[in-house]
Structures are given as C-alpha cells and as structure tokens.
Amino acid sequence: MTTENPGTPMTTTPELVPPAGPLVELTAVSKSYGNVLALREVSLEVHAGQITCVLGDNGAGKSTLIKIIAGLHPHDSGTYAIEGVPVQHTSPRQALDRGIATVYQDLAVVPLMPVWRNFFLGSEPTRGRGPLRRLDTATMRATTREALLRMGIDLRDVDQPIGTLSGGERQCVAIARAVHFGAKVLVLDEPTAALGVKQSGMVLRYVAAARDEGLGVVLITHNPHHAYLVGDRFVLLKRGTMSGSHLKEDITLDRLTREMAGGSELDELTHELGRTRGGGTMSTDGPTAEKAAPSPEPPDPETSA
Amino acid sequence: MSAPASSPAGSPASAPAGPADERLAPRSTARKLLGRPELGSVVGAIAVFVFFSLVADSFLRASSMGTVLYASSTIGIMAVPVALLMIGGEFDLSAGVMVTSSALTSSMFSYQMTANTWVGVGVSLLVTLALGAFNGIMLVRTKLPSFIITLGTFLMLTGLNLGLTKAIDGTVATKSIGDMQGFPTCRDLFASHWTIGSVDLQVTILWWLGLVAVATWVLLRTRAGNWIFAAGGNAEAARAVGVPVARTKVGLYMAVAFCAWISGQHLLFSFDVVQSGEGVGNEFLYIIAAVIGGCLMTGGYGSAIGSAVGALIFGMASKGIVYAQWNPDWFQFFLGAMLLLAALLNAWVRRRAEAAR
Numbered sequence: 001m002t003t004e005n006p007g008t009p010m011t012t013t014p015e016l017v018p019p020a021g022p023l024v025e026l027t028a029v030s031k032s033y034g035n036v037l038a039l040r041e042v043s044l045e046v047h048a049g050q051i052t053c054v055l056g057d058n059g060a061g062k063s064t065l066i067k068i069i070a071g072l073h074p075h076d077s078g079t080y081a082i083e084g085v086p087v088q089h090t091s092p093r094q095a096l097d098r099g100i101a102t103v104y105q106d107l108a109v110v111p112l113m114p115v116w117r118n119f120f121l122g123s124e125p126t127r128g129r130g131p132l133r134r135l136d137t138a139t140m141r142a143t144t145r146e147a148l149l150r151m152g153i154d155l156r157d158v159d160q161p162i163g164t165l166s167g168g169e170r171q172c173v174a175i176a177r178a179v180h181f182g183a184k185v186l187v188l189d190e191p192t193a194a195l196g197v198k199q200s201g202m203v204l205r206y207v208a209a210a211r212d213e214g215l216g217v218v219l220i221t222h223n224p225h226h227a228y229l230v231g232d233r234f235v236l237l238k239r240g241t242m243s244g245s246h247l248k249e250d251i252t253l254d255r256l257t258r259e260m261a262g263g264s265e266l267d268e269l270t271h272e273l274g275r276t277r278g279g280g281t282m283s284t285d286g287p288t289a290e291k292a293a294p295s296p297e298p299p300d301p302e303t304s305a
Numbered sequence: 306m307s308a309p310a311s312s313p314a315g316s317p318a319s320a321p322a323g324p325a326d327e328r329l330a331p332r333s334t335a336r337k338l339l340g341r342p343e344l345g346s347v348v349g350a351i352a353v354f355v356f357f358s359l360v361a362d363s364f365l366r367a368s369s370m371g372t373v374l375y376a377s378s379t380i381g382i383m384a385v386p387v388a389l390l391m392i393g394g395e396f397d398l399s400a401g402v403m404v405t406s407s408a409l410t411s412s413m414f415s416y417q418m419t420a421n422t423w424v425g426v427g428v429s430l431l432v433t434l435a436l437g438a439f440n441g442i443m444l445v446r447t448k449l450p451s452f453i454i455t456l457g458t459f460l461m462l463t464g465l466n467l468g469l470t471k472a473i474d475g476t477v478a479t480k481s482i483g484d485m486q487g488f489p490t491c492r493d494l495f496a497s498h499w500t501i502g503s504v505d506l507q508v509t510i511l512w513w514l515g516l517v518a519v520a521t522w523v524l525l526r527t528r529a530g531n532w533i534f535a536a537g538g539n540a541e542a543a544r545a546v547g548v549p550v551a552r553t554k555v556g557l558y559m560a561v562a563f564c565a566w567i568s569g570q571h572l573l574f575s576f577d578v579v580q581s582g583e584g585v586g587n588e589f590l591y592i593i594a595a596v597i598g599g600c601l602m603t604g605g606y607g608s609a610i611g612s613a614v615g616a617l618i619f620g621m622a623s624k625g626i627v628y629a630q631w632n633p634d635w636f637q638f639f640l641g642a643m644l645l646l647a648a649l650l651n652a653w654v655r656r657r658a659e660a661a662r
Contacts, residue, residue, distance in 0.1 A: 093547050110538035112605045113531075121535050122546035122631065124528045134526040 020048050023085050023185050023216040024069065024100070029078035031064055038064040041078065042242045044235045046185055046216040051207065053219045053227035055260050056237030062220050066189050069218060069227070070097030070102035082185075099184035103174040105193055111163025115142040115155060118162045119177050145196045147180040148173065149211050168199030172206045179210050186210050191225050204230050224260050228253040234261055342599030343611035345650040349597065350618050353444065357625030364628045371505040377620025378513035381613050382568050382586070384594035385516045386560040388612035389524065391595050393557045394604030395451040397440060399458035400561050401587030406462050406581035407433040407569025408579040409470060412479040422487035430566050436462070437562025441555030463585060468582035481594075483577035495567070509571055511614070516564065520609035533557065538603025593640065594619055606634030618643060631639040644662075 022045040031039040039061045046052045056062045066072045068080065077207060079086050082098050092102070109118050116290045119141050127136045143161065144158045148246030153172050155165075162170060171191045178186050188207065191198040208230055211217050221227050236244035236259055244259050357364045383400055390397055408438060413427030419606045436458070444456050468475065474480055498507045524530040532553045535543035544550050573579055596602065597618055598611025622643065626636050 092545055096547060102545070104542075108534045110542055110605065112538050112601075113534050117531055118536070121531060121543065122548045124526060124531055134522075135525070135528065135531065 011145060022080060023083060024218075025079075025081045026069075027079045027081070029068060029075045031068060031076050037231050038240055039068070039075075039249070040082045040241045042235070042237065043078075043235065043245070044218075046218055047232075048184070048216050049211055049214050050128055050232040051217040051219055051230050052233040052235065053231035054235050055221060055224060055227055055256070057222060057260070059239070060237040061240040062237055063189070064223075064240075066102065066218075066220055069095070069100060069185075069187050071100065073134060074298065099182065100182035100187065101178035101181065101185070102187040103171065103178060103189065103191065105190045106169075109162045109170055109174065112161050114117070114159045115162045115165070115173060116141045119144040119147070119158075119180075125183060143180075148176050151176040151179060151206055165197060167200045168195050170197075171203050174208050175203075176212055179215065185216045185218065187220070189220050190222070192221065192223060200226060222260075224253065224257045228256055228264060242247065248272060290302075297304075309362075335624050335630055337583055342601075342606055342616040342651075343614055344599070345647060346598045346611050346614040346618065347527045349647055349650070350614050350621070353618050353621050353625070354645075357621060357629065360644065361625055361628035361630075365627055366503075368503045369628060371507070371625065373617075373620045373624045374510050375507045375620075376506075376624050377613075377617045378507065378586075379568065379571070380508040380590050380594055380619050381513040381616030382509060382516060382610040383561075383564050383572075383591045384598070384616045385513075385520045385592040385609050386564045387593055388531060388595035388598060388600050388607055388609055389520055390557045390561055391600040391602065391605060392524070392537050392607040393554055394540065395535045396455060396592065397558065397561050398455040399436070399440065399456075400565060401589075402459055402462040402584040402592055403433065403467060403562060404563040404568040404587065405434055405466050405579065405581065405584035406436065406574040407477060407566045409466055409569075409581055411570060412414065412482055412573050412579050413470070413473055415482050415485060416480050417473065419485075422482060422485050422491045424483075424487075426491060426570055429496045429569065430563075432564040433562045435566075437559040438555060440562075441558030444558070445551035445568075459588070463526060466581045466584075467471070472660075476494065477581050479579045479581070482573075488574070491570070492574040495573075500561065511566055512571075513616075516567075517609050517613045519560070523608055529553065529556070532607055537606075539605070544549070565619070590619065590640075593644050596651075597643060599651050601651075612636065615647075 024044075024046040026042060026044050028041040029039065030037070030041055030045055040058065042061070042065060044052055054062055054065060060288050064073070068075045071092045071094050074088050074090055080089075081087065082100070087094075087098065095102070110121065110185060113121070116137075117140075120143075125136045125139055128134055141158055145155070148155050148158075151172065153169070153176060155169075155173075162173065166174065171188075175186065175188070175191075186207075191203050191207065195203060207217060207219060211230070218228065219231065228248075232248050233244045234244070234248070235242060235255060236246075246256070356661045362370055376542070383404070387397060387400055389583050405430050411422070411425040411429035414420065414423075415422045417641045419422070431567075440451075440455055441456055443449075447454070470477060470479060483499045494508070496508065498505055500506070524533060532543065532550070537549050537555045540550050572583070594615035595607065595612045596615070598608065598615035600607030600611060619640070621638055622639055626633055626639065
C-alpha cells in the first residue's frame with residue numbers, strides 16, 4: 001500500500017528516454033453518447049518520463065478523452081492498450097489498479113479533511129487486527145510530509161484542512177499522492193485552468209517533477225503556452241476529432257497556438273479585431289498570440305481562451 | 306475508551322511530524338480547541354447548566370442529575386448515529402418512528418407467537434436493520450435526496466405502526482408482555498436502573514456513553530470513519546479515489562436502525578406496552594442534538610461527542626424548565642432558540658478556526 005514508486009530511473013531526462021513501448025496507447029478510439037459522437041478516431045501515446053499534452057477548446061472532446069483514460073466510461077471502438085495489453089475499463093478503480101491515476105481539476109480533494117487524511121483517502125494504512133484495527137495515524141502524517149517533501153512541496157502543517165490550501169497547492173498534493181501510490185501514468189485535467197501565473201508555474205514544476213520520477217503524464221489543457229513549456233508530444237482535438245499530433249521538435253509554439261486556435265478562424269478573428277488592438281481592453285490570448293514571440297513566461301491563464 | 310475523543314486531531318501523533326516549521330507559530334491549546342467541532346456546544350452546555358443552577362434550586366441536587374442524564378440519554382442514543390449520518394452527508398427523517406416500529410415489532414411478535422421475549426427482540430433487530438438498509442439502498446440506487454426518501458419511509462412507518470397495531474391488537478397500544486418468558490432478563494439489558502446514593506441511574510446512560518465511545522473511535526481512528534467524512538465532504542472525490550461511498554452510506558443508515566432498535570427495546574421493556582403513535586417528531590430532536598453538537602448540515606464535519614453534548618443540553622433544558630417550575634410550553638421556544646444560537650456559533654467558530662490556521 002505504501003510501496004515506493006518501483007524502480008524508475010531517477011536521472012532520466014525526457015529527451016533521453018529510449019522509445020520503448022508506450023505505457024498507454026490509444027489507437028483510433030471513438031466514443032458516442034446516444035447519437036452524439038463525442039470522440040472520433042483519436043490516437044495518442046504516453047511514454048514513461050514524457051509528457052503528452054492534449055490541447056483543445058471547450059467542447060473539443062478533452063473531457064471525454066480523460067474519462068476514457070481514467071476508466072469512468074468505456075470506449076466504443078478502437079483500442080486502448082496499457083503496456084501493450086488491450087483493456088476495457090468499467091470503473092475508475094480498475095484503471096487505478098493498472099497504474100493510471102487521474103487528478104481532476106475540481107474533485108481532487110475533500111476540503112474539510114486534513115491534508116494527511118486526504119492524502120491516504122481510499123488507501124489508508126492500518127495497524128492491529130479485529131476490532132482494534134485502526135488507522136496508523138503517525139505513519140500517515142509522517143509519510144504525507146515525506147512524500148510531499150520528495151516532490152519539493154514544503155507544507156506548513158499536514159493537519160490543516162486541505163481546503164485552506166491554495167488551488168495550486170491542492171493540485172500539487174494530488175500529484176504527490178499519485179506519485180506516492182506508484183502510479184505509472186498521471187492524467188491531469190486542466191491543472192492550471194483556474195490558477196494565477198505564479199501558481200500555474202508551481203503546478204507545472206511539479207508536473208515536471210512527476211515526469212522526472214519516471215511517470216508518463218497526460219496533461220489536458222487549453223493553454224498552448226503551458227503545454228509547450230513542459231510537453232514532449234502534443235495532440236490537438238477539435239470538435240471530437242484529432243486535428244493534429246506532433247512531437248516537440250517538429251513544432252513551434254507559434255504554430256501550436258495557431259493550430260489550436262484553428263488557423264483560418266484565427267486569421268478571421270485577427271482581422272475582425274484588428275481595429276480594437278491597442279484599444280486597451282482586448283487581451284484575449286488567441287488574437288494576440290500570432291504576433292507574440294514564444295515567451296518563456298506563461299501568460300495569465302485567466303485570460304486564455 | 307474515550308481517550309481518542311479527548312485528543313481528536315491526535316495530540317500524541319502530531320508531535321513527531323518533523324522539525325518545527327518557522328512559518329508555523331506553535332498552535333496553542335486554545336487554538337487547537339477552537340478547531341474542534343464540539344467547542345460551541347460545550348460552551349452552550351456550560352451556559353445552560355449555569356443558567357438553570359441559578360434559576361432552579363432543585364436543579365443542582367444529586368437526584369436531579371439522574372433525571373437529566375436519563376432524559377439526555379434517550380435522545381443521545383439516537384443522536385449518535387444521526388450525527389454520523391449527517392457527517393456522511395445525509396438525513397434520516399424516519400429515525401423517530403423507526404424507534405416505535407422496532408418496539409412494536411418486538412412486542413407484537415412475542416405476544417402473537419407466545420414466544421420468549423428474546424425471540425421478539427431478535428426479530429425486531431432484523432426487521433429494523435432491514436428498514437435501515439431499505440433507506441440506504443433506496444438512496445444510493447435512486448440518487449434522490451435523502452430528505453425525500455426518508456420522508457417517504459417516515460410516513461409509511463407512521464401509517465404501518467398505527468394500522469398494523471389496530472389490525473392485530475384492536476387498539477392503538479400493544480398488549481402487555483410483562484408476564485411473558487424472558488421479560489425480566491430483557492428488562493435487565495434495556496431498561497434496568499441502579500441507585501447510587503440518592504442518584505437513580507438508568508442503563509440507557511451506559512448504552513449512550515458506550516455508543517459515543519464506539520462512534521468516536523470509528524470516526525477518528527478507522528478507515529470507515531475516514532470514508533464517512535469523505536462521503537459527506539465530497540462524495541465525487543471520494544469515489545474517484547476508490548472509497549466505497551454507497552456502501553458507507555448504507556452502513557450509516559443501518560447504524561441509525563441499530564440504535565433505533567436499542568431505543569425501541571428500552572421503550573418496550575420500561576413500560577411493557579407500546580403506544581403505536583409515539584415517536585413522531587423525535588427525529589427532529591436527534592437532528593437538533595447533532596447540529597447543536599457541531600455537525601455541519603451539508604456533511605463532512607462534526608463529531609459524536611458533540612451530539613452527546615447536544616443531547617445533554619436537551620436533557621438539562623427539558624428537565625431544568627420543570628425544576629424551575631415554569632410552564633413546559635416554553636420548552637419548544639427554548640429548543641428553537643438554542644438551535645439557532647448553536648448554528649450561528651458553529652458557523653462563527655468554524656470561520657475562526659479556518660482563519661487561525
């Protein structure tokens with residue numbers, strides 16, 4: 001239950017990972033709800049020690065994809081293979097048992113419970129037996145603190161309700177939790193969506209830390225700047241279909257941003273908004289991005305599309 | 306047994322949490338107490354105690370203590386599981402009449418079958434647990450609000466209690482089972498009392514304290530307790546990390562049923578007849594005790610000790626008014642005012658506690 005992340009090389013850098021078989025491979029996966037085709041023939045690969053980013057606007061099918069990977073919904077067609085073995089999940093527990101840990105943006109934690117209780121929720125270690133079987137609270141507290149420190153999170157007090165942490169800190173605890181419980185693949189649903197610049201940076205740093213621990217990471221986002229900072233592979237979704245799939249070396253931030261906003265649509269928007277530029281109040285990411293150089297600073301995500 | 310209760314957030318275990326952090330001012334004992342859900346109710350209980358000590362001369366007599374504790378225990382036995390259920394995010398409006406149903410089942414089964422009363426007690430346990438399971442399973446299957454589901458069971462049980470009793474016995478009360486086999490031993494377990502000095506202590510007080518201790522242990526020191534907090538605090542998050550939320554909730558409803566069985570048997574064996582219309586309205590007393598004790602109506606926060614303090618406030622107020630020789634009609638007003646005050650105090654304390662960290 002408390003096993004450390006087994007035998008993953010700690011020194012790997014994403015570029016040097018040999019292209020062994022992918023941890024997770026989706027091939028032409030489709031999913032429909034009734035007569036609504038939510039996802040059509042989407043393929044992606046997740047490798048150990050790499051980050052695969054899934055980019056798309058609202059309604060592009062990101063959340064359907066995440067639900068399939070997390071085991072909340074089974075897929076209709078195509079194959080979903082974990083380490084080469086095709087699977088069909090019917091519950092999140094099955095995916096969890098196969099090493100797929102998902103961190104949801106809003107339902108990651110129970111706010112009024114202390115950090116350490118949240119950390120072990122669902123996998124609590126116990127001591128004693130029979131009616132005396134009880135939570136090993138000392139170990140739980142100490143392990144929580146250690147596991148967070150290992151990820152570089154120095155929490156003031158593991159006894160505080162997790163709801164008193166900032167949104168970024170909560171995401172980080174959830175990531176540290178997945179790493180601690182030996183997840184092989186970490187699926188992150190819009191981890192930076194509701195965060196300010198500084199907190200987004202913090203979360204991305206922990207995403208990178210999880211990658212360096214040897215996990216395969218799926219990062220779902222609609223912010224190409226965040227994706228480009230950490231990603232190794234990029235899958236673009238648009239209206240339920242895959243509109244692009246790139247390796248980092250094959251694409252620039254500029255092109256990524258353009259593709260995500262949807263080439264011609266963006267041109268149109270640029271034209272349409274051309275006159276208001278410099279007018280002061282326009283600050284949407286999309287239209288300004290085409291002139292923006294790939295900046296190392298993540299833009300303010302509150303204003304991203 | 307009450308050791309885990311007095312050190313809830315774990316004073317023994319919080320010490321070895323590594324070197325002290327300079328950003329963390331050492332939390333004083335007072336601050337730690339402020340973070341406890343039952344704090345508000347303890348303050349309230351002291352206030353009520355002092356108040357009635359001043360206005361009612363006989364309130365402080367030792368014999369009054371036995372009476373107050375007995376009144377508290379009859380509510381407290383049910384307030385414990387109702388508090389756990391509330392922490393788990395649900396209500397049970399059928400808890401009051403379920404007590405009567407349990408007593409009626411036991412009495413009528415023994416009488417009609419001319420069986421040993423222990424058989425009736427056993428059958429009643431099975432029937433009552435089945436009622437609890439029905440509430441829980443309906444809730445998790447239909448995903449309807451527990452308010453609606455248990456309101457339905459409340460009405461159905463109220464009707465069944467009256468209807469079946471009249472159909473079988475011809476009157477609204479059961480026949481006396483006082484001379485039946487097994488009655489004395491059953492009464493020893495559920496309705497005996499001892500006199501220590503001038504204080505008359507009912508066995509229900511022991512049941513009550515035992516239940517509070519067990520519930521506190523479960524809540525703070527077992528996996529099930531962690532799941533109860535999580536099921537009420539954020540059921541979706543709990544499910545996503547593999548907590549059996551549905552099973553936890555069904556278990557909580559069955560815990561309410563189990564305690565309703567204890568209460569019901571006490572009712573039966575202390576009076577040896579049962580009035581089939583009893584129990585209606587008591588469900589609110591249980592809920593009030595839990596809320597005064599610091600349980601959050603929306604779930605995820607509260608304690609079993611708090612429910613006991615809430616029940617104690619109820620006992621002191623209901624008997625204190627009698628000792629003060631006031632018109633007992635005022636009791637309802639007092640109860641309502643206490644509830645509002647407690648809810649306000651709890652909200653304030655919780656905000657303070659969270660800001661203090």
